[in-house]
Amino acid sequence: MATPGAPLVAPVPLVWRLVTVVEVVDETPHARTLALDVPDWPGHVAGQHLDVRLTAEDGYVAERSYSIASAPEDARVALTVERIDDGEVSPYLAGELVVGDQFEVRGPVGGHFTWRAQDGGPLLLVAGGSGLVPLMAMVRHRAARASGAATELLVSSREREAVLYRDELERLASAEDGLNVVYTLTRSRPAGWSGYARRVDAPMLAEVGPAASASPRVFVCGPTPFVEAVADALVSLGHAAENVHTERFGPTGG
Amino acid sequence: MEEERGAAARDATVLDGNAIAALLGEIFGGSEMTSATRGCGSCGQSHPIGEHRLYRGAGLVLRCPGCGDVALVVVERGGEAVREVQLLGRWQVAVG
Ligand SMILES: Cc1cc2nc3c(=O)[nH]c(=O)nc-3n(C[C@H](O)[C@H](O)[C@H](O)COP(=O)(O)OP(=O)(O)OC[C@H]3O[C@@H](n4cnc5c(N)ncnc54)[C@H](O)[C@@H]3O)c2cc1C
Ligand SMILES: [Zn+2]
Numbered sequence: 223m224a225t226p227g228a229p230l231v232a233p234v235p236l237v238w239r240l241v242t243v244v245e246v247v248d249e250t251p252h253a254r255t256l257a258l259d260v261p262d263w264p265g266h267v268a269g270q271h272l273d274v275r276l277t278a279e280d281g282y283v284a285e286r287s288y289s290i291a292s293a294p295e296d297a298r299v300a301l302t303v304e305r306i307d308d309g310e311v312s313p314y315l316a317g318e319l320v321v322g323d324q325f326e327v328r329g330p331v332g333g334h335f336t337w338r339a340q341d342g343g344p345l346l347l348v349a350g351g352s353g354l355v356p357l358m359a360m361v362r363h364r365a366a367r368a369s370g371a372a373t374e375l376l377v378s379s380r381e382r383e384a385v386l387y388r389d390e391l392e393r394l395a396s397a398e399d400g401l402n403v404v405y406t407l408t409r410s411r412p413a414g415w416s417g418y419a420r421r422v423d424a425p426m427l428a429e430v431g432p433a434a435s436a437s438p439r440v441f442v443c444g445p446t447p448f449v450e451a452v453a454d455a456l457v458s459l460g461h462a463a464e465n466v467h468t469e470r471f472g473p474t475g476g
Numbered sequence: 477m478e479e480e481r482g483a484a485a486r487d488a489t490v491l492d493g494n495a496i497a498a499l500l501g502e503i504f505g506g507s508e509m510t511s512a513t514r515g516c517g518s519c520g521q522s523h524p525i526g527e528h529r530l531y532r533g534a535g536l537v538l539r540c541p542g543c544g545d546v547a548l549v550v551v552e553r554g555g556e557a558v559r560e561v562q563l564l565g566r567w568q569v570a571v572g
Contacts, residue, residue: 236498236501236502236506271494273498328498329498331497331498331501331510332497332510333511334494334510334511334524334526335526446488446489446491463523467526468526469526470490470494470495471491472488472490472491473488473489
């Protein structure tokens with residue numbers, strides 16, 4: 223645990239910056255990654271997010287938070303947005319928007335739900351749906367810094383097609399540098415599927431490990447009901463509350 | 477209070493202190509506040525602000541994850557011209 227009040231992340235002036243979308247990548251049928259050109263980008267820490275502000279022609283303003291998917295070492299800042307069909311903001315970001323479009327962001331912000339290579343491991347990362355985004359930044363950062371911290375990444379998705387960054391995760395895990403990726407599907411079990419096929423529960427977390435006795439730093443992110451259930455299961459397995467970092471995305475996704 | 481916590485745990489729209497990192501930065505003059513801890517006057521536990529539960533309605537209410545006690549209330553009045561902030565408990569704010 224950090225010293226109470228120790229500044230883990232330097233203060234960042236909270237200005238709104240107009241960013242330009244330079245690339246759009248379809249990750250799944252419902253999610254897209256947006257690579258951004260951000261003027262005067264101050265750099266970030268894996269796990270941080272941006273606040274995005276959209277202003278309509280009539281002046282109507284909508285603000286939402288989006289985690290940064292890219293590692294601090296990556297050349298471009300990237301967000302991954304999952305489309306909620308009846309949503310206000312995500313259908314634009316993950317649907318209508320095209321390369322060259324602009325919107326405002328402020329940040330990066332956050333310092334509790336962050337990990338830096340020098341923080342070390344072991345790590346247990348538990349992702350529900352788009353909750354994988356900030357954890358992917360950590361995994362990418364880990365690889366970029368050749369950290370070697372023992373890391374278990376447990377990814378929960380509705381179906382195989384909904385898993386974000388599938389190819390990249392496969393590549394990263396095949397390096398056999400201490401990263402292990404485990405999947406669970408909550409709505410389907412494809413033929414030949416060797417991963418889990420149920421919601422994350424205490425027995426699954428115990429199998430995936432690391433055990434509470436190894437005092438892993440745990441990061442849990444996803445829809446609020448997912449985070450609550452996983453956090454309860456972790457506590458029941460004996461993980462100390464101060465080792466468990468949670469971030470709730472609200473009702474969206476799964 | 478127990479009943480309130482139960483209801484909160486089932487409410488999918490609840491967020492946490494991480495979601496208002498930027499707002500807290502504004503209130504606390506640019507400090508990163510989600511990793512700051514708050515000692516609760518009600519249950520005596522200390523938790524990072526990022527682990528506190530966030531309820532959004534007409535205003536924002538942040539509650540202790542241990543007991544549900546109110547930690548912060550923010551209400552915007554007259555657009556964003558005035559912001560009313562109420563803080564409870566012992567907030568450990570980084571200096572320098
Ligand atoms: C710190 C933080 C980081 C985040 N990072 C990301 C990220 O990296 N990627 C990402 O895609 N999202 C992320 N989110 C979620 C994001 O901020 C928005 O909440 C999300 O994109 C939905 O916004 P919207 O405007 O499309 O929907 P809204 O207009 O806000 O919501 C539409 C309506 O649908 C309801 N609703 C939405 N989903 C469901 C559901 N599954 N079941 C029932 N009702 C539902 C809502 O309550 C609302 O009534 C993050 C949230 C936080 C707090
Ligand atoms: Zn309390």
